[in-house]
Amino acid sequence: MSGQRFEPAQGPLSGRIETAADKSISHRAAIFAALATGTSTIDNYLLGEDTLSTLRVLAQLGVPVQREGSRVVIEGLGLRGPIESDAILDVGNSGTLLRLVSGWLAGQDGGSWVLDGDQSIRSRPMARVSDPLEEMGASFELQAGGTPPLTVRGASLEAISYESPVASAQVKSAVLIAGLLASGPVSVSERPASRDHTERMLAEQGAALTVTNDGDRRTVTVQPSDGLRAVDRLIPGDPSSAAFPLVAALLVPGSEVTVDNINLNPARTGLFRILERMGAQITGLNSDSGEGDSLAAEVPGAITVKASALRGVEVEASEIPAAVDEITLVALAACFATGQTIVRGAGELRVKETDRIAGVVELLSALGGAIEATDDGFVVDGSGGLRGGTVDSHGDHRLAMLAAVAGVASETGVTVTNFEAADVSYPDFASDLASLA
Numbered sequence: 001m002s003g004q005r006f007e008p009a010q011g012p013l014s015g016r017i018e019t020a021a022d023k024s025i026s027h028r029a030a031i032f033a034a035l036a037t038g039t040s041t042i043d044n045y046l047l048g049e050d051t052l053s054t055l056r057v058l059a060q061l062g063v064p065v066q067r068e069g070s071r072v073v074i075e076g077l078g079l080r081g082p083i084e085s086d087a088i089l090d091v092g093n094s095g096t097l098l099r100l101v102s103g104w105l106a107g108q109d110g111g112s113w114v115l116d117g118d119q120s121i122r123s124r125p126m127a128r129v130s131d132p133l134e135e136m137g138a139s140f141e142l143q144a145g146g147t148p149p150l151t152v153r154g155a156s157l158e159a160i161s162y163e164s165p166v167a168s169a170q171v172k173s174a175v176l177i178a179g180l181l182a183s184g185p186v187s188v189s190e191r192p193a194s195r196d197h198t199e200r201m202l203a204e205q206g207a208a209l210t211v212t213n214d215g216d217r218r219t220v221t222v223q224p225s226d227g228l229r230a231v232d233r234l235i236p237g238d239p240s241s242a243a244f245p246l247v248a249a250l251l252v253p254g255s256e257v258t259v260d261n262i263n264l265n266p267a268r269t270g271l272f273r274i275l276e277r278m279g280a281q282i283t284g285l286n287s288d289s290g291e292g293d294s295l296a297a298e299v300p301g302a303i304t305v306k307a308s309a310l311r312g313v314e315v316e317a318s319e320i321p322a323a324v325d326e327i328t329l330v331a332l333a334a335c336f337a338t339g340q341t342i343v344r345g346a347g348e349l350r351v352k353e354t355d356r357i358a359g360v361v362e363l364l365s366a367l368g369g370a371i372e373a374t375d376d377g378f379v380v381d382g383s384g385g386l387r388g389g390t391v392d393s394h395g396d397h398r399l400a401m402l403a404a405v406a407g408v409a410s411e412t413g414v415t416v417t418n419f420e421a422a423d424v425s426y427p428d429f430a431s432d433l434a435s436l437a
Contacts (some may be wrong), residue, residue, distance in 0.1 A: 003416050003419060004404075004415070004416050004419040006415075006433075007407065007408075007413040008410055009248075009252045011437075012252060012254035012307070013252050014256055014257060014436060015258075016258040016259070016260055017260070017435065018260050019241040019262070020241040020425060020426040021045060021235040021237060022046065022236055022238040022263050023046050023096075023238055023425050024240075025236070026045050026048075028197055028201050029233045030042065030051070030072065031054065031097075031101065031177075035078070035180070038230030039073065039075050039230055040073070040230040040231060041233075042073075042074070043070065043071050043234045043235065044234055044236075045067075047070055047427065048427060049092060050092060050094040050096070050097065050425065053090065053091055054097045055067065055072065057089050061082040061083060063076075063081075079180055079227060079228065080107075082104065082105060088116050089114065089116070090116060091115055091117040091121060093117060093353060098121060099171065099173070100174055100177060102115065102130070102133065102174055103129070103133065104178070106133040106138035106152055107155075107157050107177075107180070107181030109156045112151065113151070114149060115151075115152065116148055116149035121148050122149070126140075128164075128171050129174045129175075132174075133175070135160050136157040136160055136182060136186070138153060138155045138157065140152055157183065158183055160175075160182075160186055161189070162189070164188055167190045167320075167348075169194040169197070169198065172198065176198055176222045177198075179223075179224070180207060180224065181225075185223050186221070187220065188219065188220050189219040190217070190218060192321050194321045197265070197267075199295055200265075203295040205228040208222065209221065209222050211295065236262060238263065238425070239262050239264070239265075239272075240326055240425070243272075244329070244401045244405050245436060247305075248405045248408050251332075251409035252307060252408060255436075256304065258284075261300045262300055262302065264284075269285055269322065271330065272303065273285070274315055277313045282303065284301055284303040285303065310334075310336055312341040313341055314344070315342065315343040315344065316345060317376075320345050320346050324349070327349065328349070328359075328399065328402055331378055331380055332360075332405065335364055335367075335371070335382060335386050336386070337382035340379065342379050343377035344374075344377045346377040347377075349377075353424075357373050358373060359399050363402065366390070367414060368386050385409070387411050387412060388414050389412075389414060389415075390414070391416060395418055395421045397425045404419070404430065
C-alpha cells in the first residue's frame with residue numbers, strides 16, 4: 001500500500017504558523033449555539049471531518065446552519081428545540097459529537113433518535129454516558145458491548161449528583177447539558193479534573209454553574225435553565241494540533257518554531273509542562289486563561305519551542321487529563337531522550353479512535369524505538385533518535401501526525417499509510433509542517 005513520505009529535515013525548522021482551529025471548542029460552539037435562543041456567529045470554525053459531522057447532525061435535528069468558509073452562522077432552536085428525525089444521525093468519527101448530543105436529546109421528553117458512526121465509533125464505550133443519563137430518567141438501547149449504534153429516548157429528567165468513574169470531559173459535558181433540562185441541580189464530580197471548555201462556554205451563555213474543589217476532586221454543579229443566550233465566538237488554535245509541529249521543532253537540531261493564537265487553557269497544556277520537565281525550552285505558557293477560576297473566558301497566545309536535549313521522566317495519572325490527546329507525543333520525545341520514560345494512568349488511550357497505547361508502541365517499534373506497553377501506559381528507553389521506516393496510522397489522526405513528525409526527525413524518513421486520517425482534526429498539517437523546513 002502506498003503512503004505519504006516524510007523525509008528527514010535537511011536543516012533546522014523555523015518560522016511562525018497558526019495551526020488548525022480548536023476541535024473541542026468548535027464542536028461545543030456549534031452545539032451550544034444550537035441550544036441557545038438567537039443567532040450565533042462562529043469564526044475560524046475547524047473544517048475537519050469531525051466538526052463538519054457536527055454541523056450535519058445539527059441540520060438533521062432542524063437547526064438552521066449556514067457556512068461560508070470557516071464562518072458558521074447558527075440560528076438556535078433553544079434547549080427544547082431538536083426535531084425527531086427518521087434518518088440515523090451519523091456522527092462519523094466523532095465521539096465528542098456522539099456524547100454531547102446524547103446529553104441534549106436525553107432531555108427531550110417523548111423524543112427518540114438513533115445515532116451511529118464509522119467503524120471506530122462502533123467500538124467506543126457509550127455506557128459511561130448512558131448510565132448517568134438513564135439515572136436521570138432517559139433510556140438508551142446499546143449494542144451488547146455497550147457501544148453504538150444506539151437509540152436514545154428522551155424524558156423529563158431528574159436531578160442527580162454523579163461521581164464519574166473516569167475523568168472524561170465528554171461524560172461530564174453530556175451530563176451537564178442534560179442538567180440544563182433537569183428538574184433540579186445536577187452535579188458531576190471527577191478526579192482528577194478533565195478539560196473544562198463546557199463549563200466556561202456554558203457560563204458565558206448564561207448558565208448558572210458553580211465549581212468546588214476538594215483536593216484533586218472537582219465538582220461542577222449546573223442549575224436548570226430557561227434558556228441560553230446566543231454569543232459570537234472566534235475559535236482559537238488547537239493546542240493538540242499545535243503540539244505536532246512544536247514537537248518537531250523540539251526534536252530537529254537547531255530548530256525554533258512559534259505557533260500563534262493557541263488556546264492556553266491550563267487544562268489543555270499538560271503536554272508542554274511534561275516536556276519542560278524533560279528539558280524542553282518552551283516559552284509562552286503563562287497566560288490569563290483563568291487558572292484558578294474555571295469559569296473565566298479562555299485567552300489565546302503564542303508558544304515557542306526550541307530544539308533541546310531531553311531526559312526521561314515519569315508521568316503520573318494526575319497529569320494525563322491535561323495531555324490525554326497528546327500523550328503519545330511523550331513517547332516520541334522519549335525515543336530522542338536519554339534515560340527511561342514511564343507513563344502511567346493513561347488507560348483512557350485504549351478507547352480513543354484506536355487503542356493508542358497499542359498503536360504508538362507498534363508505530364515507534366517499527367521505526368527503531370525501544371518501547372513497551374503496560375496496561376495503562378508505556379515504558380520507553382531513550383536512544384537519542386529513531387531510524388525510520390513504514391508505518392500505518394490505522395485511521396487515527398493523532399498517530400498519522402505523530403508518524404509524520406517522527407519522519408522529519410528520523411535518520412532515514414518515514415512513509416505513513418492512511419495519512420489522510422489527519423484530515424479529521426488538522427487538514428493542512430502536512431503543508432504547515434513543510435512550510436517550517
